[in-house]
Amino acid sequence: MGVATRTPILQLAGISKRFGAVQALADVDFEVYAEEVVGLVGDNGAGKSTLVKTIAGINVADQGTYSFQGKAVHVHGPNDVTKLGVSTVYQDLALCDNLDVVNNLYLGREDSGGLPVLKEEPMEKRARDVLRGLSVKIPHVRTPVAELSGGQRQSVAVARSVMWDAKVVLLDEPTAALGVAQTRQVLDLILRLRERGLGVVVISHNMADVFEVCDRIVVMRLGRRVATFDVKAASREEVVGAITGAEFGKLRASDAPAEDLA
Amino acid sequence: MRRLREGDVGSLPVIVGLILIWAVFWFLNPNFLTPRNLTNLATQTAATGTISVGIVLVLLLGEIDLSVGQVSGLCAGIMAVLNVKHGVPAWLAIASAVAAGGAIGLVQGFWFSRLRIPSFVVTLAGLLAWQGALLLVLGSTGTLNLTDNTVDALAGTYLPDWAGWAVGVIVILAFAGSGLLTRRRRRAADLDVGPIGAWLAGLIVLVILVAAALLVLNGYLGVPLALLILLGFAAGFDFLVRRTRFGRYIMAVGGSPEAARRAGISVNGIRVAVFALAGVMAACGGVLAASRLLAVNQSSGGSDLLLNVIAAAVIGGTSLFGGRGSVWSAVTGALVIISISNGMDLLGLPASIKFVITGAVLLAAVTIDGVARHGRQASGKA
Numbered sequence: 191m192g193v194a195t196r197t198p199i200l201q202l203a204g205i206s207k208r209f210g211a212v213q214a215l216a217d218v219d220f221e222v223y224a225e226e227v228v229g230l231v232g233d234n235g236a237g238k239s240t241l242v243k244t245i246a247g248i249n250v251a252d253q254g255t256y257s258f259q260g261k262a263v264h265v266h267g268p269n270d271v272t273k274l275g276v277s278t279v280y281q282d283l284a285l286c287d288n289l290d291v292v293n294n295l296y297l298g299r300e301d302s303g304g305l306p307v308l309k310e311e312p313m314e315k316r317a318r319d320v321l322r323g324l325s326v327k328i329p330h331v332r333t334p335v336a337e338l339s340g341g342q343r344q345s346v347a348v349a350r351s352v353m354w355d356a357k358v359v360l361l362d363e364p365t366a367a368l369g370v371a372q373t374r375q376v377l378d379l380i381l382r383l384r385e386r387g388l389g390v391v392v393i394s395h396n397m398a399d400v401f402e403v404c405d406r407i408v409v410m411r412l413g414r415r416v417a418t419f420d421v422k423a424a425s426r427e428e429v430v431g432a433i434t435g436a437e438f439g440k441l442r443a444s445d446a447p448a449e450d451l452a
Numbered sequence: 453m454r455r456l457r458e459g460d461v462g463s464l465p466v467i468v469g470l471i472l473i474w475a476v477f478w479f480l481n482p483n484f485l486t487p488r489n490l491t492n493l494a495t496q497t498a499a500t501g502t503i504s505v506g507i508v509l510v511l512l513l514g515e516i517d518l519s520v521g522q523v524s525g526l527c528a529g530i531m532a533v534l535n536v537k538h539g540v541p542a543w544l545a546i547a548s549a550v551a552a553g554g555a556i557g558l559v560q561g562f563w564f565s566r567l568r569i570p571s572f573v574v575t576l577a578g579l580l581a582w583q584g585a586l587l588l589v590l591g592s593t594g595t596l597n598l599t600d601n602t603v604d605a606l607a608g609t610y611l612p613d614w615a616g617w618a619v620g621v622i623v624i625l626a627f628a629g630s631g632l633l634t635r636r637r638r639r640a641a642d643l644d645v646g647p648i649g650a651w652l653a654g655l656i657v658l659v660i661l662v663a664a665a666l667l668v669l670n671g672y673l674g675v676p677l678a679l680l681i682l683l684g685f686a687a688g689f690d691f692l693v694r695r696t697r698f699g700r701y702i703m704a705v706g707g708s709p710e711a712a713r714r715a716g717i718s719v720n721g722i723r724v725a726v727f728a729l730a731g732v733m734a735a736c737g738g739v740l741a742a743s744r745l746l747a748v749n750q751s752s753g754g755s756d757l758l759l760n761v762i763a764a765a766v767i768g769g770t771s772l773f774g775g776r777g778s779v780w781s782a783v784t785g786a787l788v789i790i791s792i793s794n795g796m797d798l799l800g801l802p803a804s805i806k807f808v809i810t811g812a813v814l815l816a817a818v819t820i821d822g823v824a825r826h827g828r829q830a831s832g833k834a
Binding site for chain 1: 637638640641642643695696697698700703704706707708710711712714715716717774775776828
């Protein structure tokens with residue numbers, strides 16, 4: 191695939207994280223390349239969420255290195271990560287239901303030209319253009335988020351994460367609890383982000399979705415990265431086998447499982 | 453048009469309610485709709501409405517401040533003691549009272565946001581503590597009569613007819629000007645503008661309301677300064693909430709504190725600032741009430757004042773659950789509450805009946821709010 195010769199846009203190496211007696215992450219490597227969708231899969235408690243929180247800067251790893259565009263960086267909190275251009279859309283979306291779409295897209299970054307009074311027109315115009323550019327269809331940018339469907343809300347949350355020069359986007363269960371048509375919307379949006387050259391990390395339990403949009407699949411189990419698959423060369427059974435630990439024969443993984451490194 | 457649906461029509465039920473209430477009291481006692489009584493009603497509304505503006509901000513945040521009644525009494529007491537006992541000039545005494553209200557709000561906001569004590573408990577403690585503080589401040593005197601002309605003028609001044617009309621014209625021109633300017637800016641930015649007809653209809657309604665109010669108020673003593681003060685506060689805070697970064701953050705925290713926090717908003721900072729503003733508005737309302745009664749006594753800020761200001765905000769359409777509502781609800785809601793109380797006074801009803809009816813109105817308003825919220829949740833819009 192030639193991936194190994196390129197520099198990952200985001201790379202974590204040898205990450206360990208312990209919560210009391212629980213080793214949540216053990217010597218985990220993780221990387222995302224530009225213009226790539228990575229699926230992060232694993233059973234409940236496998237360490238996916240801890241890893242994502244570490245990437246997002248919410249957890250600070252006990253051990254390991256964090257590099258962005260080939261350069262080692264020190265991450266002390268979520269703001270450091272956001273500044274790098276890595277944004278996260280959590281399952282709860284973190285939208286304010288009572289505010290309209292424009293206000294949510296600009297939440298915390300309102301345009302007021304240095305004055306306390308907001309400049310509504312430029313914000314509304316850019317919000318409309320961003321959503322159009324991503325082919326996100328909503329009734330009106332002044333619709334309160336509370337009145338949008340689940341897929342539209344997810345799309346707004348994703349649009350917010352990418353409209354501020356994000357280079358990597360982490361999506362936590364973006365299609366959970368969505369209907370078929372709405373899932374389609376969100377998957378299309380993910381593919382559009384890849385077209386734009388972003389690195390996208392998708393955490394999902396839904397194998398159909400993962401196989402549809404991802405280029406690579408990283409499998410976590412019991413706090414370790416146990417397998418990596420190239421989607422084109424992997425079967426669903428193999429991935430599920432790696433997730434559950436019911437490994438049959440030798441994995442056709444594109445790089446060595448973390449257990450071998452440990 | 454959507455703004456019409458959410459904003460103006462949002463206050464439609466309370467306007468209809470107000471008209472009904474006025475019609476009923478007028479039917480029971482024709483004196484209710486006389487210029488004299490309506491002027492009286494307007495000055496009564498000023499203090500309650502002013503305190504309620506602060507309560508709206510707190511409710512938008514999804515919190516409650518149960519101390520505003522007593523804070524208004526305490527601050528009025530501070531003003532009175534400084535002015536009457538110590539001869540401090542009126543403006544300085546009033547400024548001190550307002551500063552004291554802000555400081556009290558800061559302390560309560562800090563206690564609630566940093567120490568994570570629920571706001572209703574912190575302010576419930578405040579309700580008692582500030583009542584005690586008022587007794588301390590008044591000392592053995594008990595009642596202080598206000599004789600300072602400047603203080604008395606706040607609620608005792610009425611605009612001459614021409615000045616009232618001038619204010620009315622300015623208000624209408626400001627509304628029309630800002631509306632046209634917004635339309636032009638939106639068109640310049642290639643954004644959709646609502647139909648001109650709906651906007652014109654709104655303008656005409658405003659013109660009729662202003663003209664009717666002026667005709668009635670000029671039929672007695674003129675526009676009360678206290679009413680203008682209330683409307684000024686409401687317009688100012690409405691602008692703050694809808695058009696500024698700070699106001700946007702209040703709504704965001706009220707809608708979802710977690711989302712606001714993740715967007716980099718200083719949630720605790722917003723909370724402390726809003727509680728401080730509620731204290732400031734309580735102090736302003738307390739000063740207005742004292743000016744109307746020409747005195748501060750041990751029961752200032754007590755009795756049903758607290759319930760009235762909260763009821764006013766909720767009746768006006770501000771949700772108890774945060775993130776939904778408008779500063780103007782403080783004015784419309786206060787008008788409803790005060791109309792009911794004023795009307796029952798005219799009918800000579802005993803306090804027992806008044807309390808029961810006011811309680812029922814509050815319960816009805818809260819019930820509508822709660823049912824509406826449940827409806828939103830049921831349809832996945834909460």
